Amino acid sequence: MTTYIVKRVLMSLATLLVILFVLYLMLEFMPGSPFNDEKLTEAQRALLYAKYGLDQPFMTRFVLYVKNMLSGDLGVSYVINKNFAVAGMVSDRLSVSIRIGLQAMVLGTAVGLLLGIIAALKHNTWIDSLCSFISILGVSVPSYVIALGLAYYVGYKLGWFPIIYNVNKAGASTILPTIALSLFPCANIARFTRSELIDVLGQDYILLAEAKGIKNWKLIIRHALRNALIPIITVMGPLLVGLLTGSMVVEKIFSIPGIGSLMVLAIQNNDYNVVIACAFIYSALYIFTMLIVDILYGVIDPRIRVAKGAN
Numbered sequence: 001m002t003t004y005i006v007k008r009v010l011m012s013l014a015t016l017l018v019i020l021f022v023l024y025l026m027l028e029f030m031p032g033s034p035f036n037d038e039k040l041t042e043a044q045r046a047l048l049y050a051k052y053g054l055d056q057p058f059m060t061r062f063v064l065y066v067k068n069m070l071s072g073d074l075g076v077s078y079v080i081n082k083n084f085a086v087a088g089m090v091s092d093r094l095s096v097s098i099r100i101g102l103q104a105m106v107l108g109t110a111v112g113l114l115l116g117i118i119a120a121l122k123h124n125t126w127i128d129s130l131c132s133f134i135s136i137l138g139v140s141v142p143s144y145v146i147a148l149g150l151a152y153y154v155g156y157k158l159g160w161f162p163i164i165y166n167v168n169k170a171g172a173s174t175i176l177p178t179i180a181l182s183l184f185p186c187a188n189i190a191r192f193t194r195s196e197l198i199d200v201l202g203q204d205y206i207l208l209a210e211a212k213g214i215k216n217w218k219l220i221i222r223h224a225l226r227n228a229l230i231p232i233i234t235v236m237g238p239l240l241v242g243l244l245t246g247s248m249v250v251e252k253i254f255s256i257p258g259i260g261s262l263m264v265l266a267i268q269n270n271d272y273n274v275v276i277a278c279a280f281i282y283s284a285l286y287i288f289t290m291l292i293v294d295i296l297y298g299v300i301d302p303r304i305r306v307a308k309g310a311n
Contacts, residue, residue, distance in 0.1 A: 005295060012287045017066075019283045020276075024062050027272050052078065065276075075273035080265060086273045090259060094281065096165075097251070097258035101243040103178040108185035109236065115186070116193020123198055131190060138187025144249040147180035151253060165256045177254050185239040192232050237293035241286045 049055040053064070068075065074086040081089060119131035155163035155176055165173045248260030259278055266274035 012291050023276050023279050074277045079269040079271045086277045090277050093259045093262050100174050100177050104181035104243050105240045108182035112186040112189030113193055115190040119194040120197035135187040135190045138183040143180050147250045147253045150176045165254055177250050181243055192235050237289050241289050
């Protein structure tokens with residue numbers, strides 16, 4: 001298992017290096033430049049390129065960027081916040097996006113598992129139909145529509161929570177976007193939990209456990225759910241990354257100073273260093289999450305752990 005984890009970590013690091021190279025290469029061919037001000041002359045533009053090292057060969061700039069990144073230096077902003085460290089800009093916003101994403105994932109997972117378990121236990125009843133309807137609704141309705149509804153009815157009409165993100169009320173300001181973002185993972189996890197549990201509950205070892213007198217919830221938690229978690233965790237990984245990286249519209253609705261809105265602004269202004277930093281962080285979050293999911297397989301299912309150790 002240890003050997004497998006080391007291999008996966010090394011593969012993840014190599015993948016991140018390739019991703020960084022591709023990002024840097026794509027920006028090389030992006031039309032325009034960070035210095036698109038029409039008032040600048042060609043001579044002034046050339047001086048700016050020389051100042052920031054953009055006149056150097058591609059590979060020279062890339063190697064230097066990687067060296068600086070390893071020391072925590074992501075360069076400076078060219079347009080959005082001139083000469084300000086990108087690392088500082090990203091870290092402030094990333095913490096907000098991660099907080100809301102994790103809150104939405106925890107809420108969605110908890111409610112989704114509960115709905116899925118109830119639907120499986122009440123299979124082919126009106127309760128099952130109700131849980132399935134909620135799941136379909138959560139998958140079908142976009143998160144920004146839910147966010148707008150919550151902002152209007154709960155935030156504006158009832159006045160329970162802030163509509164606009166307030167630093168002084170950070171906790172309360174994250175409740176509405178958390179609920180809006182949690183419905184999609186909740187619906188997906190509920191559907192997968194229901195289908196997997198229905199399949200597992202029909203297995204022989206579950207029937208044997210029932211014959212021994214093991215009660216419903218103990219049977220579900222200790223026996224059935226553990227065996228149903230493998231495909232559920234597989235779904236949870238991409239869902240979590242999607243929440244962390246795909247909440248740009250919800251961030252705009254509630255004026256949340258997250259990394260999603262920063263990336264959109266950076267792309268619009270050709271702020272190369274900010275674009276690379278945001279895109280690389282998204283990639284790193286995805287790869288790290290999938291690595292954790294892969295390791296969790298072995299923790300949940302000993303058969304997978306043995307198979308990995310044999311490789």
